[in-house]
Each structure stands twice: as structure tokens, then as C-alpha cells.
Amino acid sequence: MMSPARRPAARKIAAAVLVAGLGVSAAACSSSKSSKDAAAPAGGDGPVTISVACEPPTSQAKQRAEWLQDVATFEKANPDITIHGVDTYPCENTATFTAQLKAGTEPDVFHMYFTDLNQVLDAGQAADITSYVNDTTVPGFSDLAPSAMAAVTAGKTVYALPTGIYTQGLIINRKLFQQAGLNPDQPPTTWADVEKDAKAIAALGNGIYGYGEYSAGNNGGWHFSSEVDANGGQMVGGDGKAAFDAQPATEVLQALHQMRFVDGSMSPTQQLKWGDLQKQMGAGKLGMYIAAPDDIYNVIVPQDGGNVDDYGVGPLPSTSGTPAGSLSGGDALAFNKHDTPAQIRAGVKFVAFSELTPGQGQFNYARTKADGLPVGFPEPLDWVGATSAKNEQLKAASQTVDTAHFKTFVDAQEKGMGEPTDAQAVYKTLDATMLSVLQDPNADISSLLKTAQTQVNTLLANAS
Amino acid sequence: MAEQVLSRPGRRDPGRARGGSGGRPAAGPDGGPNGRFLRTLRRHLAAHGFLIGAVLCFAMFSWYPMIREIIMSFQQTHRDKITRQPKTTWAGLQNYTRIIHDPTFAQAWKNTVEFSLLALLIGFAVPFVTAIILNELRHARGYLRILVYLPVMLPPASALLLFQYFYDPNYGLFDHLLRMLHLPTSQFVQSSSSALVSVTVASTWMNMGGTTLIYLAALQNIPGELYEAAELDGAGILGRIRHVTIPQTRLILSMMLMLQIVGTMQLFIEPFILTNGGAGPNNSTVSVVNLIYQYAFNLSGSSNYNSASALGVLLMLVLGVFSAGYLWLSRDRD
Structure with a gap:
């Protein structure tokens, strides 16, 4: 037992340790603040360390190796800059992202979807990078697609650098199409054809289903929005009120209900969210589902064991056979508001190197080909003008995928359409609608749409 | 003399123990309030020292978040249109109005109350009956006790992923067994009519081990004599349970009842994992805590933390009133 005489000494020691600890913390905090010096040139910042989001996970071994190789090359060329990769999968998880924004704990360079800008600004977490980005710091900056730049800009202030754009199509399993006696070069374009083909594929049995759809994790509402856009409807009207309770949405939901309960071409297991359908597709158990083409080369092939030659993409289904549009979105890398000017400069330099230079980083097609990963998927262009032409030329030189597998998707030239206000809340509401259609044999589609429209209008009124 | 008595550790001043000053002088170098405070502090220094860690933990991780939650429930955060910076303002009862008008609000409370009732029917009775059976067994009691307790050792997420597989209507174990027995299959958590019951069954399986051991x-x-006396009076098994077991375990039963209600009202992880997010078909499994989570983390609009806080405060009030009522009733009875 400690004698009473020793207690004060012990307390003094504890207090000294505490004070010293606080002192160190304070010094650490103050050093990060005091290093802010907006005027310092990029070359003269001294040692800088930045954490960067979206390092590919270990489950995507080849992409991870490529990313790490980029980091090593970059650090060798810029010995004063140290990159700490942050690998989370998926790169952005809604719940974690929201919590990080609230706590201010995002990486120095963090991922956001185009639709996240308002949330990021509401949280006050993005640094203004307007003065840091130009054609010198980001070669080809003025060629970046205007729609992508609009998504990362508020007023005239730039908050992020866009790194990818998507529109959605209908991913098909060509192998199952062939086994079912269907023509994989002609993916279905109307909902009636989707129903017919899904039924033929499901008839193969052995746990194979023709069509898959999400109805959880806000992904059901997300897909519903894209399907309504493609079918000529709109989610929110010009008056700012929900406008989806109309014929286009009814037709989409009727088709899903038909496939699930009449044709039996959809699995009885629903409540699926992002990642579930990719696994089914990779395992050869699913004929069709809606996604951006990058699902094939980012998830199904490298992670879920699919063979790239087994997949193709058609346009989004619609009643007319010509999609009126597609939900469009994209990825961007933003900069933490706590970043010092030196960190922003280093971050911009790294993002330009690894994400926005044709022939380098994510656009190093020769390396992607050498690593056995597919090259040449059709996607909306990140750039316009000369930079776009250069990138397309490099992509064509290393092309590995058969463009015929995507011809109908490319030919459809889907018009990208933005996401609704308070998108995640709207999607969450519509998840329930999708799930009811997919799990209730007696679902009253008209009533479900009416209820969902009322609920979304309440959300939109509260969001304003 | 009084001073000497007071200065001795471990002795209490009878007058002070009753809350009075015992006629001691009101002021003075040693006898004044400051002196008394210092002496009391010195006497309890070790106890206070030991308490500091716990108090700090409670303050940081329980009390501060509670107070912050209450404050946030009356605030809203918006981006200032001119400065483009987030701005927090007092919003009165707006967050409460907002959540009450959410169509999912009533459904979440309904589901939570329904789950609590189901959990009382299944989750309260099953462990009690299991404990009685275990208590009556003469052989292998230890092994069976371990078997009953095993699910508690599984991390909840793993146990629920296991049930997600069991419940799968496509390749799940339960439907497979039902098909083998030529019985009608079920959609379990995939159907609004069976989702909540399925959640309750999984929850009971996960949690009954601990409760069973407490009952046991x-x-x-x-005392065995009570059972012997009951047997001599001609009581059968049910009679012994009714007249001996239940009255003798009344205190434990009532305490577990309160804990179970408080626990079940905070239903979250079971529907969250079993239904891939917590809502379930037709929102049939969305609970109040699931809704709090959705407000806070799944929605992109502004002020969602404030809505989540408002709903959290409402839940806290309901549970607070229930717990206070229970404590008041049980104090009277005991």
C-alpha cells in the first residue's frame, strides 16, 4: 500500500506528465496551424505529409499495387511529399462519410460523389482550392468536362477535382444470354424485352435468375430514379416538388413486379444493396442488372471473380426502347478545410499525377493491360478537347475489351441527368417502395407511388 | 472533543449524519464550512481519487453527449447564403415538428412497441422456461448450460449474419428444412407479415443465454424445503412453479422485465443487419433507434443530426418515464 507521505509526490509526477502531454499536444496543434503560408511556392514548402482517400482495398490486389506504385513514383519525384493512403471499401460509405464530416476527420484529400457537394459545404469541411488549380498545376484543367466541373463548383469557387463520371446502362451476362438462346450483341432495350429475356435466363435453373434489383441501402431509390429518368419521367419537377408519380414510374414498377411474381425471373431474396448484385453477376447466377460500366472492371472482374469477356452493357431499358436519359454522377477528390496551403498544393499535385493525366495513374492503360485488367470500357469522357482526344488515343492503343459488347450502350448516347435535391433522403424513401414491389405479391403500385410522392414532398419541403 | 472525534478517520458525526450541524459553531478557523469541507475532502480523498476515472468517463461519454444531444435537438445548422459557412441557430421545436411529421415516425414507434411486446412474449418467457428445465435436470446440466450460453459469446453481427443466411428464402436453412418436411415455406425477414417476428426470434436466440443463467x-x-412442502401438499410441476418458483424469483423477474423493456426499446442491430439497413419491407422493422441512425448518417440534407437528436431525446424521455415509474412502484412494493 502506498504511504500517505508518497501520495503528493505521485500526484505531482502525474500532474507533470499530464502538463507535459498537454504541452506536446498543444505544440503539435500549433505546428500544424502555423505552417499555413498561402504564398509559399509549390517547390519550397518543405516536408509535407498528406492522407489521401481511395487507396484500393487489399481485395483488389492489382489495383492496389498500381496505386502504391503511383505513390512510390510520385514520392520519388517529390521527395518532400509523403502520401498516406486511406483504404476503405467502398471508397465512400454514406454513414461513415456523414460522421467524418460532422467530426471533421476526413483525410486531407477525401472522396466525395458529385451529389455530396452541398453536404460537404453545409458541414464546412471543404477547402477553397480555386487559386490552386489551373492548367499549370493540373495539366488539362481547362479541358475537364464542364458538367464535372459544375458538380464540384459552388458559385465561382472550386472545392474539388473531378476524377470520374458515370451514366448507367444494363449490364448483361453474355454467357447466360447465349445459354438461354438469346443474342448477347442485342441486349434488351425495352422493359418488355427485359421481361422476356429475364424469363428465358431464369429458365436455365440452378439458382440462376434473369434480372436483379436493389431495394436497400438507399440503392433501390437510386436505381428507381435512373429508371424513371430513362423512361421519360422526372423525379422532381420544375416547381421543386416530387413528380415521379406518373406513367413512366408505374411502367417500371409494373415490369419489376411482373418479373418477380409472375415470371419468377427475379430471386425471392431481395433487400439487396450495392455489392450484392455484383457478387451474383461474378458467380454467373444473374443475367442482367442496372449499373455503370465501371462495375465490371472495378468490382465484378477484379473482386468477384468474373471473366471480362462474359459481360456486356446495353442502354437503360425504357418503354420506347430509347432511353430519355440516365442518372449521371461521378467521383471527386476534395480537400479538407484543415489542410495547410502546402498540403493543398501537394494534394493537387498528387491528384493531377494519379487521377487526371492521360497515360498516368488511373489512365495508365498500358500498365492496366499488362496487369491483365480490362481496358477500353465506354464511359462518359472526363475531358473535352485535346486532352480528351489524347486520352482516347491512349485507351484505344491498349484496348483489351471487345467494343462490340458495349456498342448499343455507346450508340444510345444517354443524356446525363442530375440527382434530386436531398438525394439520399429521397432514395431512402423510395427503397421502401421498391422493396414493397419486389416482396409484396399484392403490391398496389398506384398507392405505393402516391404514398412515396407525398413522403418525398414532405422531405423536400423540410430540406428547403 | 468533538473536534478529536471528527478528525479520526472512519468515524461519523451523528449530528451531520442526519443532515444537521449538531449545534456546532457556524464559523471559525476549524469549525466553519471551509474547515468542514477540507476535512471531509481529506477523509474521502482516496475514494474521490478512485471515482475520478469513472466520473470522467461518464462525463465524457454519457453526460456530455446527453446534454449536447438535448441542446442540438433545439438547433439547426444551415449554410449561410453570403459567407457559405455553416451556421447553427436556435430552432425552437422545429426539429421535433419535423420528425413528428415524418411518415416513418409513427411506424418506427409502432414497430418498437410491437417488438417489445413480442420480446416479452418470446424473449422473457423462453429463458425463464429454459432455466426451469435446466434446474430440474439431474444430468448434463453443465454442458447444457454452456450450450445455452454459447450464442452470447458470438459477436452480435456474426450471429445475425448467420440468421440472415438461415432466413434466406432462396438458399436458407430454415426454408430448406421446411421444404424437407413438406411444410409451407416463409419469406421470414423478406415479408412484412413475418419480418418482426423473425427479428424477435433471432434476438431471443442471441440474448437468452445470459438471462437464462441469471434465472438459473x-x-x-x-430452498429445496419449499418444493418438498409443496409436493407434500400435492402440488404438481405447474403448481410448484406457480406457488414456489415465481413468487421466490419475483424480484429477479421484475428487474429483468424492466431491463428487457429498456433494452428492447433500443432495438437496432438486429433489423439493421437482417434487413440490410433496418427498414424492412413496408418499413416493417424500422425501429426508433434505426430511424435515429438514418437521420444522423444516411441522409444528406442539413440538420439531420438535429433531427436525430430530437428523436433521441424523445426516446430518452419515454424510457426515463418508464424507468422512474418502475423504480417508484418497486420501491413501494419492497
């Missing part, structure tokens, strides 16, 4: 401990404390 209570049962083993019942």
Missing part, C-alpha cells in the same frame, strides 16, 4: 442462479437459491 435465482432458481438455485430457492
Whole structure:
């Protein structure tokens, strides 16, 4: 037992340790603040360390190796800059992202979807990078697609650098199409054809289903929005009120209900969210589902064991056979508001190197080909003008995928359409609608749409 | 003399123990309030020292978040249109109005109350009956006790992923067994009519081990003579349970009842994992805590933390009123 005489000494020691600890913390905090010096040139910042989001996970071994190789090359060329990769999968998880924004704990360079800008600004977490980005710091900056730049800009202030754009199509399993006696070069374009083909594929049995759809994790509402856009409807009207309770949405939901309960071409297991359908597709158990083409080369092939030659993409289904549009979105890398000017400069330099230079980083097609990963998927262009032409030329030189597998998707030239206000809340509401259609044999589609429209209008009124 | 008595550690001043000053002088170098405070502090220094860690933990991780939650429930955060910076303002009862008008609000409370009732029917009765059976067994009691307790050792997420597989209507174990027995299959968590019951069954399986052991401990404390006397009076098994077991375990039963209600009202992880997010078909499994989570983390609009806080405060009030009522009733009875 400690004698009473020793207690004060012990307390003094504890207090000294505490004070010293606080002192160190304070010094650490103050050093990060005091290093802010907006005027310092990029070359003269001294040692800088930045954490960067979206390092590919270990489950995507080849992409991870490529990313790490980029980091090593970059650090060798810029010995004063140290990159700490942050690998989370998926790169952005809604719940974690929201919590990080609230706590201010995002990486120095963090991922956001185009639709996240308002949330990021509401949280006050993005640094203004307007003065840091130009054609010198980001070669080809003025060629970046205007729609992508609009998504990362508020007023005239730039908050992020866009790194990818998507529109959605209908991913098909060509192998199952062939086994079912269907023509994989002609993916279905109307909902009636989707129903017919899904039924033929499901008839193969052995746990194979023709069509898959999400109805959880806000992904059901997300897909519903894209399907309504493609079918000529709109989610929110010009008056700012929900406008989806109309014929286009009814037709989409009727088709899903038909496939699930009449044709039996959809699995009885629903409540699926992002990642579930990719696994089914990779395992050869699913004929069709809606996604951006990058699902094939980012998830199904490298992670879920699919063979790239087994997949193709058609346009989004619609009643007319010509999609009126597609939900469009994209990825961007933003900069933490706590970043010092030196960190922003280093971050911009790294993002330009690894994400926005044709022939380098994510656009190093020769390396992607050498690593056995597919090259040449059709996607909306990140750039316009000369930079776009250069990138397309490099992509064509290393092309590995058969463009015929995507011809109908490319030919459809889907018009990208933005996401609704308070998108995640709207999607969450519509998840329930999708799930009811997919799990209730007696679902009253008209009533479900009416209820969902009322609920979304309440959300939109509260969001304003 | 009084000073000497007071200065001795471990002795209490009878007058002060009753809350009075015992006629001691009101002021003075040693006898004044400051002196008394210092002496009391010195006497309890070790106890206070030991308490500091716990108090700090509670303050940081329980009390501060509670107070912050209450404050946030009356605030809203918006981006200033001119400065483009987030701005927090007092919003009165707007967050409460907003959540009450959410169509999911009533459904979440309905589901939570329904789950609590189901959990009382299944989750309260099953462990009690299991404990009685275990108590009556003469052989292999230890092994069976371990078997009953095993699910508690599984991390909840793993146990629920296991049930997600069991419940799968496509390749799940339960439907497979039902098909083998030529019985009608079920959609389990995929159907609005069976989702909540399925969640309750999984929850009971996960949690009954601990409760069963507590009941078993209570049962083993019942003197055997009481059962012998009941048997001599002609009581059968049900009679012994009714007239001996239940009255003898009343205190434990009522305490577990309160804990179970408080626990079940905070239903979250079971529907969250079993239904891939917590809502379930037709929102049939969305609970109040699931809704709090959705407000806070799944929605992109502004002020969602404030809505989540408002709903959290409402839940806290409901549970607070229930717990206070229970404590008041049980104090009277005991």
C-alpha cells in the first residue's frame, strides 16, 4: 500500500506528465496551424505529409499495387511529399462519410460523389482550392468536362477535382444470354424485352435468375430514379416538388413486379444493396442488372471473380426502347478545410499525377493491360478537347475489351441527368417502395407511388 | 472533543449524519464550512481519487453527449447564403415538428412497441422456461448450460449474419428444412407479415443465454424445503412453479422485465443487419433507434443530426418515464 507521505509526490509526477502531454499536444496543434503560408511556392514548402482517400482495398490486389506504385513514383519525384493512403471499401460509405464530416476527420484529400457537394459545404469541411488549380498545376484543367466541373463548383469557387463520371446502362451476362438462346450483341432495350429475356435466363435453373434489383441501402431509390429518368419521367419537377408519380414510374414498377411474381425471373431474396448484385453477376447466377460500366472492371472482374469477356452493357431499358436519359454522377477528390496551403498544393499535385493525366495513374492503360485488367470500357469522357482526344488515343492503343459488347450502350448516347435535391433522403424513401414491389405479391403500385410522392414532398419541403 | 472525534478517520458525526450541524459553531478557523469541507475532502480523498476515472468517463461519454444531444435537438445548422459557412441557430421545436411529421415516425414507434411486446412474449418467457428445465435436470446440466450460453459469446453481427443466411428464402436453412418436411415455406425477414417476428426470434436466440443463467442462479437459491412442502401438499410441476418458483424469483423477474423493456426499446442491430439497413419491407422493422441512425448518417440534407437528436431525446424521455415509474412502484412494493 502506498504511504500517505508518497501520495503528493505521485500526484505531482502525474500532474507533470499530464502538463507535459498537454504541452506536446498543444505544440503539435500549433505546428500544424502555423505552417499555413498561402504564398509559399509549390517547390519550397518543405516536408509535407498528406492522407489521401481511395487507396484500393487489399481485395483488389492489382489495383492496389498500381496505386502504391503511383505513390512510390510520385514520392520519388517529390521527395518532400509523403502520401498516406486511406483504404476503405467502398471508397465512400454514406454513414461513415456523414460522421467524418460532422467530426471533421476526413483525410486531407477525401472522396466525395458529385451529389455530396452541398453536404460537404453545409458541414464546412471543404477547402477553397480555386487559386490552386489551373492548367499549370493540373495539366488539362481547362479541358475537364464542364458538367464535372459544375458538380464540384459552388458559385465561382472550386472545392474539388473531378476524377470520374458515370451514366448507367444494363449490364448483361453474355454467357447466360447465349445459354438461354438469346443474342448477347442485342441486349434488351425495352422493359418488355427485359421481361422476356429475364424469363428465358431464369429458365436455365440452378439458382440462376434473369434480372436483379436493389431495394436497400438507399440503392433501390437510386436505381428507381435512373429508371424513371430513362423512361421519360422526372423525379422532381420544375416547381421543386416530387413528380415521379406518373406513367413512366408505374411502367417500371409494373415490369419489376411482373418479373418477380409472375415470371419468377427475379430471386425471392431481395433487400439487396450495392455489392450484392455484383457478387451474383461474378458467380454467373444473374443475367442482367442496372449499373455503370465501371462495375465490371472495378468490382465484378477484379473482386468477384468474373471473366471480362462474359459481360456486356446495353442502354437503360425504357418503354420506347430509347432511353430519355440516365442518372449521371461521378467521383471527386476534395480537400479538407484543415489542410495547410502546402498540403493543398501537394494534394493537387498528387491528384493531377494519379487521377487526371492521360497515360498516368488511373489512365495508365498500358500498365492496366499488362496487369491483365480490362481496358477500353465506354464511359462518359472526363475531358473535352485535346486532352480528351489524347486520352482516347491512349485507351484505344491498349484496348483489351471487345467494343462490340458495349456498342448499343455507346450508340444510345444517354443524356446525363442530375440527382434530386436531398438525394439520399429521397432514395431512402423510395427503397421502401421498391422493396414493397419486389416482396409484396399484392403490391398496389398506384398507392405505393402516391404514398412515396407525398413522403418525398414532405422531405423536400423540410430540406428547403 | 468533538473536534478529536471528527478528525479520526472512519468515524461519523451523528449530528451531520442526519443532515444537521449538531449545534456546532457556524464559523471559525476549524469549525466553519471551509474547515468542514477540507476535512471531509481529506477523509474521502482516496475514494474521490478512485471515482475520478469513472466520473470522467461518464462525463465524457454519457453526460456530455446527453446534454449536447438535448441542446442540438433545439438547433439547426444551415449554410449561410453570403459567407457559405455553416451556421447553427436556435430552432425552437422545429426539429421535433419535423420528425413528428415524418411518415416513418409513427411506424418506427409502432414497430418498437410491437417488438417489445413480442420480446416479452418470446424473449422473457423462453429463458425463464429454459432455466426451469435446466434446474430440474439431474444430468448434463453443465454442458447444457454452456450450450445455452454459447450464442452470447458470438459477436452480435456474426450471429445475425448467420440468421440472415438461415432466413434466406432462396438458399436458407430454415426454408430448406421446411421444404424437407413438406411444410409451407416463409419469406421470414423478406415479408412484412413475418419480418418482426423473425427479428424477435433471432434476438431471443442471441440474448437468452445470459438471462437464462441469471434465472438459473435465482432458481438455485430457492430452498429445496419449499418444493418438498409443496409436493407434500400435492402440488404438481405447474403448481410448484406457480406457488414456489415465481413468487421466490419475483424480484429477479421484475428487474429483468424492466431491463428487457429498456433494452428492447433500443432495438437496432438486429433489423439493421437482417434487413440490410433496418427498414424492412413496408418499413416493417424500422425501429426508433434505426430511424435515429438514418437521420444522423444516411441522409444528406442539413440538420439531420438535429433531427436525430430530437428523436433521441424523445426516446430518452419515454424510457426515463418508464424507468422512474418502475423504480417508484418497486420501491413501494419492497
